[in-house]
Amino acid sequence: MPQQTKVDVALSCPVPIAATESILLGHGSGGRMSAKLLREILLPALQNPVLDRLNDQAIVDVGGSRIAFTTDTFVVKPLFFPGGDIGTLAVNGTVNDLAMGGAKPLFLSLALILEEGLPIDTLRRVMESIRVASALAGVVVVTGDTKVVEKGSGDGLFVNTSGIGLVSSGVRLSVDRACPGDLVLLSGTIGDHGITILSQREGLEFESAVHSDTAALHGLVAEMLRASGAIHCLRDPTRGGLSSSLNEIAERSNVSIELQECAIPIRDEVQGACEMLGLDPLYVANEGKLVAVVEPAAAESILEAMHQHPLGREAKIIGSVTDSHRGMVTLRTRLGTSRIVDLLSGDQLPRIC
C-alpha cells in the first residue's frame, strides 16, 4: 500500500466579523439584511402606529377620507431593458404599492437625480415612458423635483416617485391579516423581470426571449375586490421575489405558509436561466405580479375574476396558510418532501460550479 497522507484534524474556523459598520449592497436586497437595517436603524427613529404596520403603503384618515400614501426609488441597471425602462418601473412600482392597499391610485410625484454627462436623449426617452405609463395607469404626475450630481456621484439616473390614492371604506388589506386556513393566490409567472435584467447585465449577457412583466396592477386588484371582500392581504413580490413577500406575511401574521412547488407558474425561459445561473426563481424579482391571501370559500370566485383580467390570466392557487411552523414559509417539493423557503441574507449569489 502506498504511503498515505495522515490528516491532522485541527479545529479551524474564521473569526466572526464584528457588527457590520458600513452599508453593503446586501442591505438593499430585500432579504434579512434589509429587514435588520429597517428594524435596528430606521424604524426606531420614526416609530408610529401607521409606519409600524410595515405595509407597502400607509393608509391614513384625512377629513373622513382614507388616503393611501407611498414612495419608492428606482436604481435599475441597465436603464432600458426588454419590456420597459426605469420610467415605466417608476410609475408602475408606485401605483402597485398603492394598489396592494386596495387604493385607487390618483396622483404621483416625480423626483429625478441626474448624473453629469447623462445624454439628454436618454432622459427624453425615460420621460416619454413615464408619460405613457401614467396615462395607461390613469394617474397624474402633479409635482416633481430635479437634481444634478457630479459625474461619479450617481449612476446615470435615479428616479423617485411618491403616490397617493383613495381607499374605499370597506377595504381592509394588511400584511398581518393572514389566518390559518386561508389560501394563497398568485397572479402569474414569477421571475420574468429579474431574469430579463440579469440577461442584460454587463458581463452576463445571454440571449433570452423573456421580457420584464412591469405593469400597473390596480385594475386587477379592483376586479378582485369586486368579486369578494374576503381578501386579507395583497403583496407585489418585487425585489427579493415571491419568497420575501410570503416570508413577510408569515412573520407579520404569525402564521405558516405552505406552497406547492408544482403549482407555481414559471416560464421555461426563466427556469432554464435560473438552472444555468444557479438561482432559485422564488427569489427573483417581479414587477407586475401579485400574491393574495384570501378566505378559502372566496378563493374560486376571486380566481375567476383574476382569470378575466389580462394581468391575471395565469393566476393560480399556490399554497395555503397553516399554523404548523409559525413565521416560516415551507414548500412541498415535487418529490412530496418539505423544505423551508427562507428569507435570504443578502442578494442571491450565483454558485461557483
Add this chain to the structure above:
Amino acid sequence: MKYLDEYRDEKIARGIVAELGRRATRPWILMEICGGQTHTLMRYGIDEMLPAGIELVHGPGCPVCVTSLETIDKAIEIASRPNVTLISYGDMLRVPGSRTDLFHVKAQGGDVRVVYSPTEALKFARAHPARKVVFFAVGFETTAPANAMAVWQAKREGLENFSMLASHVLVPPAIRALLSSRRNRVQGFIGPGHVCTVMGYREYEELIREFRVPIVVGGFEPLDLLEAILMLVKQLEEGRAEVENQYVRSVTYEGNLLAQKVLREVFEVCDRKWRGIGRIRESGLNLREEYAAFDADRIFGTVGVTAEEPAECISAEVLQGLKKPTDCSAFGTRCTPENPLGAPMVSSEGACAAYYQYRRHALTAKAEH
C-alpha cells in the same frame, strides 16, 4: 421543463426508495463529495425519503468552504490596493477572512467585481489597460480548465495587466485523506459528477485498489442522487467495491481530454491547505513556472501570508463527514448566514448553509416531539 422534470419525478423517486428499502439489510454511511449534491439533497428533502439506516454525510466538495483562510486574506489584501480590480465568483465575496471579507473591501472603495466566467475578467483587463486585473480562481477540477484557458489566452495575447490568484483543489487526494483518517466512518462515496465530466474516473480506480471502498459517480438532480445511492447500497450489500458511473449523460471514463490538456499546460500539482481539514499532499493546482508572470501571489508579494485559524466551530468535522451541522451548538444561533462562524455557513453549497436554508423546520419539529 424538458430535461429537468424527468429527473425530478416523484413516482420514480418513490420506486427507487422502495428498492433501497428492499436491498438494504443493515445501516450504511455514505458521503456525497460535492457541495452541489449536498444542496440538491437538502433542497429536495431527500434525507426525509431515505429508509432508516441509510445515512448521508456531507463531503468537502464546496470550493468556498475549503479555500484556506490565508488565501482569502491574500485576496482581501490585493483587492485593497490602489489601481487593482479583483474579480471572482459571487460566493467568494461573503467568505470571512481573518478580519474582514471582500464585500466590506468593496464597501470601503475597493474595486471588487463578480463574474460568471474568467473570460469576462480577461475582457475587462483588455478594456482597462491602466488597471491591474486579478482573477481570484478557486474551485475543483470543474472550474480549473476555464481558468487555465484564461491565463493561457492572456499569455498568448501578452496581456500584461492580467493575473490570477489561483487556489484550485483536487478531489481524489481529499478522498484519500478522508479514508486515511483513523476516524473515518464513510463506507461509500457518491463521486463528483462535474469534476468527473472533466477528469473522467480512471483516477478513482486507484482509490478503490487502495481502500476497497465503492464509488459511484453521481449527478446533481434528485433522481441522479437516489440512483447513485441505490448503486452504492447494491455494491455494499453484495460485497463489491468498484467505480461505477451513474451520471452517464455527462461523464465518460476518459473525461474531457482537451480540458485536461490545457490544465496540464498551465497548472502543476502542489500541496494545498484546506480550510477545516489542513494540509493535504499534492491536492492543489498552482500556475507553472512558465506562467509566473501571471501569478498574482508573486506579483503582489503575498506568497508568505499565513493565517492561523482559531478553534471557533466544528467545520473541520463537518467537512470530513464526522459530524452533522446540527451537532454544532452554535448552529442557527451564534452561527447564521448573516454572521457565519465558518465557511460552510457561507456558500449555498456549504453543508451548514444548506441545512439552515432548507431543513430548519424539520429540526424544530423533531425537537418539539
